Amino acid sequence: MSGWAIFGQAVVVLVGGGLVGLFYRGVDRKIAARMQARIGPPLRQPFLDLGKLLVKETVIPKTAVAWLFSAMPFLAVLASFTALLYLPLGPFGPVLEGHGDAILVLYLLAIPALAMALGGFASGSPLGVVGAQRELVMLMSYEFPLAVVLVAVAWRLSELGLAPAFSLGTMAQNPLWGAVGPLGIIGLALLLVSLLVVTPAELAKIPFDIPEAETEIAGGLMVEYSGTYLALFYLADAVRTVVMAGLVVALFIPYGLAGRLGLSGAVGDVVDLAFWLFKVLLVMVVAVTTVRVGMARLKVDQIARGFWLRITAVALSGLLLLVLDKVVMG
């Protein structure tokens, strides 16, 4: 593919990803409201919020490290939007297929969290520092199970002789559910569960919202951010939701509809794309919306211990079952 074609696709994906991210945030808030028997904000509420934040004054506190404080929102937006380009989009492969693999996506997902933590440290507010420390604790807790899930899927793909095994595109084209035995299916289910638990932590949503914890540390690492910078973080968060849900879809439910309905060509692509968007929404609702309405915030030590012991154990046993399935049954 020529550079210009990639550039054109990238623009479409980035703009579309931003719009979908914000719209899904609206859906998320609407569903949360309906679950609480409220009417809830209109679906376009995130767009209104963003528009309002852009006309507000942007304050840089006197005690903040100004350049670091101002750079971090941009870094968060850049990293989350870049991750979009490495995501398989239903019938279409990643825009930057072959220019980076799943490990890169892991890092791109970690960068916004790191940027928010650095911004919190640079904000000069004790609440920001506390929030940043919590964000780092959480980052260290959930990264290991996340990596285990990715490595397990990649290892099984390489055992099938598929290359490059670490590409999200390969993972999305070769769903493993049909390729493994019964033990492997249990293993994959365990991996899926741990990834679904990691998803709200990655996005710092209830019950894993300790870095922000509005009622406790007044917004934590976001405490000093206002106006345009806050809008950028808001946008980055919305896009990260799509990326994270897209990752779950790519790893575990990459199935299309068009083949089953006997559609092909442009119509099939449109149907598959719509189906992909639906799957992303479904993952978001299951892993983020229902969980954040149904649960209260966990404590810092509960999250650290929960991820290091329980979720890691679940992910590792998933990996072990996959290995056993290959070695014993294979």
Added chain:
Amino acid sequence: MGLSAFKRALWVFHVATGSCNGCDIEIVAALTPRYDVERFGIRLVGTPRHADVLLITGPVTRMMAERLKRIYEQTPDPKAVVVVGGCGSTSGVFYESYNLVGPVDRIIPVDVYVPGCPPRPEAIIDGVVKAVAKLEKLGAKV
């Protein structure tokens, strides 16, 4: 995107300056499913930096005066101030009390008063919506 953006996306920060908790409970009541202010885009935020409107309850005790000024300064422009309850509006039953420096409008400029002891949630929502009119007037000047 003008200041009409505020019409449907107001973020509210709640400051208690020595209130008895009556007004504060009514503010929380406005968030409950029965009144559900989120359907108007009104959201309670955790820090003045995110806020468009300050909801202030209480008659302002001596210790809170400095903090109130500071919170007002921390709120990014354009902003509006809504006083909720009789104490904040007029000192109410605490009129000429030795430990008060209020009412609120002696400390910071106030845009909307919501009287009542405590005011009903409908009145609080109405007050917040009236604050939008002030923000829009600011927009007309700009």
